[in-house]
Each structure stands twice: as structure tokens, then as C-alpha cells.
Amino acid sequence: AQSVTQLDSHVSVSEGTPVLLRCNYSSSYSPSLFWYVQHPNKGLQLLLKYTSAATLVKGINGFEAEFKKSETSFHLTKPSAHMSDAAEYFCVSTGFQKLVFGTGTRLLVSP
Amino acid sequence: NAGVMQNPRHLVRRRGQEARLRCSPMKGHSHVYWYRQLPEEGLKFMVYLQKENIIDESGMPKERFSAEFPKEGPSILRIQQVVRGDSAAYFCASSPSSGDYNEQFFGPGTRLTVL
Numbered sequence: 001a002q003s004v005t006q007l008d009s010h011v012s013v014s015e016g017t018p019v020l021l022r023c024n025y026s027s028s029y030s031p032s033l034f035w036y037v038q039h040p041n042k043g044l045q046l047l048l049k050y051t052s053a054a055t056l057v058k059g060i061n062g063f064e065a066e067f068k069k070s071e072t073s074f075h076l077t078k079p080s081a082h083m084s085d086a087a088e089y090f091c092v093s094t095g096f097q098k099l100v101f102g103t104g105t106r107l108l109v110s111p
Numbered sequence: 112n113a114g115v116m117q118n119p120r121h122l123v124r125r126r127g128q129e130a131r132l133r134c135s136p137m138k139g140h141s142h143v144y145w146y147r148q149l150p151e152e153g154l155k156f157m158v159y160l161q162k163e164n165i166i167d168e169s170g171m172p173k174e175r176f177s178a179e180f181p182k183e184g185p186s187i188l189r190i191q192q193v194v195r196g197d198s199a200a201y202f203c204a205s206s207p208s209s210g211d212y213n214e215q216f217f218g219p220g221t222r223l224t225v226l
Contacts, residue, residue: 042220045217097166098156098167098170099154099156102153
């Protein structure tokens, strides 16, 4: 069965400092993994996706994630946070054509 | 190219009424997915449809919920005799084809409030 675990429900950073949002997956086969972002009262936007090509995936808005099979992790990072990055972030896996969502991490960015 | 469209954006119903949520996929997309997001939770898969067919409804509650995606027109998620526990955001997504590598594009959601 596919599942993802987001280790932090909330992450607080200061503007200009690095962002790390953690995600671990479990899968009986090599998964496709995604990170989506949801701004308040908005839909979801795809940040990046891993589909078994390069293990370091670059996404939009300066985000990237590294697939580490040995650690079953797919953590999301950004070198320098911006105020507009404040949102809910979901680590997502695929399972038989449906997406399996983590519980989300709320990123708070302070000036 | 318009994105996935959902209407209404907000829907208020009293207990026992029916709720109809509509989703128009992106142009050229024939695969539609519905997800539900309860307060402070992630999204949970409900149902996957292709034109005129339900492919996977393993996430749908057994009673009161139904979905369709007719040959013409939007996909409809229908909730009969709503209860307070149905209050949630309902998101529709579409993709151009099937397969785990395909991105699903999400609509803005319909926020259902049951009084």
C-alpha cells in the first residue's frame, strides 16, 4: 500500500532562511511522488514531481526535493523563504491512479 | 486554456437537503477525480471517473454519495440528505490520461457547509 508521512504539522521560519519540509513514504513499488502547495481558500498547485528519473527534482518558485530510496524520504527544500511561501504543503504519492496525500505541513514565514 | 472549474465555490445546505457539486475538467482531459478535505486534514480520494464510467469509487461513502461524468457536460458529485459531517472542501482534479506519472490538475474546490 502507498502512504506518505509528513513529519511536521507546522514549520516556522524567518524570511530569507532555508526551508525544510519532511516527508517519508512507504510503497510496495517505486512510487511517483509529488509536492503540492495550497494557499488559503485556494486549490492545489503542483510544485514538483518525481517519476524515477533524476533523484533531485527542481520545481517552481525555487523549491526542490531529493528522492532518497535508502531513507524512503522525499523532503522539500528551498534555500531562502519568502513571505509568499506561507501556505500548506502536501507530500503526495500515487496509488493505482489515485493520489494519496500526507496530512500536510503548514509553513509559517515571519518577517 | 481555462483550468479545472468547479461551481459553486461555496454551498450552504441544511441537514437533509441535497448538495450538487459540479466540475468541468481542463480541455482535452477525460479523467476526473474527486477528493474531500475535512478541516485540518489532507485530501482523501473519493472517486475516479472517465467519460460515462466510474473506474474507482473505493473512497466514496457507501450511502448518500454518488458521482457521474456524462458524455456531455460536467462531472457531478451528488450528496443526498446531507449531514453536518459532510461539511468539507470538495476538490475535483483532471488529467489527460491515466497512469501514476500523470499530474492531476486541481480546481479551486467547493466548500460545503451543512447547517
